[in-house]
Amino acid sequence: MQTQTYDYVIVGAGSAGSVLANRLSASGKHRVLLLEAGRPSHPWSRIPIGYGRLIDNPAANWCYAAEPEDGSAQRKIPVPRGKLLGGSSAINGMVFVRGQAQDYDHWAQLGNRGWSYQDVLPFFKRMESYSGGDDSLRGRDGLLKVTDTGEKGPLYDAMIKAAEGVGIKFNPDYNGAAQEGVAMTQTTISNGRRMSTAHCYLEPARKRANLEIRTGALTEALVIEGKRCAGVRYSLGGVAQEARAAREVIVSAGSINSPQLLELSGIGRPEVLQNSGIAVRHALPGVGENLRDHYSPRMKYAVTQRGITYNDRARGLGLAGQAVRYAFARSGFFAMAATPIRVYFRTREGLESPDATFSCLPFLVGPNRSVAPERGVTINVNVLRSDSTGSIHVKAADPRTPPAIRFNFLSAESDRTGLLAAMRTARQVMNSQAMSHLIGDEIAPGTRLQKDDELLDWVRNTAETTYHPVGTCKMGADPMAVVDDRLRVHGMAGLRVADASIMPTLTSGNTNAPSIMIGEKASSLVLEDAG
Ligand SMILES: Cc1cc2nc3c(=O)[nH]c(=O)nc-3n(C[C@H](O)[C@H](O)[C@H](O)COP(=O)(O)OP(=O)(O)OC[C@H]3O[C@@H](n4cnc5c(N)ncnc54)[C@H](O)[C@@H]3O)c2cc1C
Numbered sequence: 001m002q003t004q005t006y007d008y009v010i011v012g013a014g015s016a017g018s019v020l021a022n023r024l025s026a027s028g029k030h031r032v033l034l035l036e037a038g039r040p041s042h043p044w045s046r047i048p049i050g051y052g053r054l055i056d057n058p059a060a061n062w063c064y065a066a067e068p069e070d071g072s073a074q075r076k077i078p079v080p081r082g083k084l085l086g087g088s089s090a091i092n093g094m095v096f097v098r099g100q101a102q103d104y105d106h107w108a109q110l111g112n113r114g115w116s117y118q119d120v121l122p123f124f125k126r127m128e129s130y131s132g133g134d135d136s137l138r139g140r141d142g143l144l145k146v147t148d149t150g151e152k153g154p155l156y157d158a159m160i161k162a163a164e165g166v167g168i169k170f171n172p173d174y175n176g177a178a179q180e181g182v183a184m185t186q187t188t189i190s191n192g193r194r195m196s197t198a199h200c201y202l203e204p205a206r207k208r209a210n211l212e213i214r215t216g217a218l219t220e221a222l223v224i225e226g227k228r229c230a231g232v233r234y235s236l237g238g239v240a241q242e243a244r245a246a247r248e249v250i251v252s253a254g255s256i257n258s259p260q261l262l263e264l265s266g267i268g269r270p271e272v273l274q275n276s277g278i279a280v281r282h283a284l285p286g287v288g289e290n291l292r293d294h295y296s297p298r299m300k301y302a303v304t305q306r307g308i309t310y311n312d313r314a315r316g317l318g319l320a321g322q323a324v325r326y327a328f329a330r331s332g333f334f335a336m337a338a339t340p341i342r343v344y345f346r347t348r349e350g351l352e353s354p355d356a357t358f359s360c361l362p363f364l365v366g367p368n369r370s371v372a373p374e375r376g377v378t379i380n381v382n383v384l385r386s387d388s389t390g391s392i393h394v395k396a397a398d399p400r401t402p403p404a405i406r407f408n409f410l411s412a413e414s415d416r417t418g419l420l421a422a423m424r425t426a427r428q429v430m431n432s433q434a435m436s437h438l439i440g441d442e443i444a445p446g447t448r449l450q451k452d453d454e455l456l457d458w459v460r461n462t463a464e465t466t467y468h469p470v471g472t473c474k475m476g477a478d479p480m481a482v483v484d485d486r487l488r489v490h491g492m493a494g495l496r497v498a499d500a501s502i503m504p505t506l507t508s509g510n511t512n513a514p515s516i517m518i519g520e521k522a523s524s525l526v527l528e529d530a531g
Helices: 017-026 048-054 101-111 119-127 155-166 197-202 254-264 270-275 317-329 413-430 452-462 511-527
Strands: 002-011 034-035 181-184 209-212 217-226 229-235 241-252 297-302 341-345 356-361 374-384 392-393 404-405 439-444 495-497
Touching: 002 209, 002 229, 002 270, 017 034, 017 197, 017 209, 017 511, 101 119, 101 413, 119 404, 119 511, 155 181, 155 341, 155 413, 181 495, 217 241, 217 254, 229 511, 241 254, 241 511, 297 413, 341 413, 356 413, 413 439
Parallel strands: 002 034, 002 241, 034 209, 241 495
Antiparallel strands: 181 341, 217 229, 229 241, 297 374, 297 439, 341 356, 356 374, 392 404
16 A cells, blocks of 8 residues: 655545535645546536536436435436546536525524634635625625626516516525625536636646645544544555655545544444444534535426527537537527526515525426426525435445435425425416416416415425435534534544535535535634644
């Protein structure tokens, strides 16, 4: 076995890990090793619509599936996760959402010092380069390019009018002073290219002599010596290797693989480890618990006019036309983020901020996520901060055996009532006068389903996640917390976790921007502690 020593070893080159690799190697003082199990890149990962090609493609995706559960009518719902440089930021829908100030203030209220919105705002600003919004709230010269969607047209105009008709105002910057409203999507797309963290953070850093990036390198376990993490064991091309960390190991393997790696290394709930024949090195009951995600039914509406949706414009010859448009103008179907318009709203009175959202895909999704031959739109609905929690635990001591993912969706009453109310608001908008010249029948769930039980049954039978698992190595000071507010694993020296798994609760929206912020904040904590 070959052994090499670095100052920092980072496991996982995803949204957070790539940021850490860039920031920790920037001064030239520290030797940094970044280990990524996946490949360096994939041809579809730079073209925005390649999202549809990568969402279930094992060449760049772990392609996990959840365990059958009541909340999903015993279906094994897909859990895609990026497996290449850039991680999930290289396969995601490129929708850019910070969440609400209240999300981070809540983390601070839970006792996490340094995580209120005022505390994390400088990191949100530092990471982005965006030209809209207010200077005091938005970043202008960060590494991550953020732009407004290039989509426009009668569908969006009508939807904005329809939302305004039910009291939801247009919001020109949902990542600014307040999230609430109907808004055109901000995206991690620039000049028609996906802005993954591989592109924005690793490419500018990869020539640094003190940064080594290894792809195809599966970290199999942490090297634990007493109560200190001294390095990692990984395999590269089938050859076992060891990397020692003179200062720290930072696990940024994402919400599925970070708890899995801790458990494989003997850190976790003793019964879980023992069931898989793993020796307990450090008992920590919260590892793999507190899993949260956005459970989202896809409502579908027929569209009555030609040329409004991509069902007309991105099939057959239309698709060839879109390819030409993309090649010459870097715009159109191939340059589009997953959902170009979104609505953030409150489902009941008395709330301080929105608790639900829906967004619109400007085409009817057909079998295997294809563009259906029929004309229509697809509406993704979800509550913003689900209360249902589940878990992720190893099934075996083998690093190649996928862990058991249990979401426990809809187990919290608040998620059921919130989702029902959100679906009814989406119906109200889609059925309103302002959309009546465009929108035909409700295809799914269909107007014959009206009662709560009928709608919830339909959700259980059809919903998917919006691919935002968080919380499985949660930050906090309670007995179920895995890391403290400096992201150090409780009771262990030399080990941090920094990725979406540290979120104590879900942020109100998509989770790429918060994960990149966590990478930024973590790097500053690590450098501060290094003196
Ligand atoms: C299909 C899809 C669509 C999404 N759409 C959006 C969207 O539109 N907007 C948005 O904001 N968010 C979206 N998300 C969510 C967002 O991308 C993630 O929340 C975010 O990227 C998570 O970042 P992370 O750093 O926690 O993990 P990841 O980015 O997943 O990174 C983890 C990395 O660790 C590597 N790794 C794991 N285990 C090991 C190991 N043992 N050894 C070595 N390497 C390892 C992985 O291969 C991966 O590269 C989407 C996600 C998916 C999958």
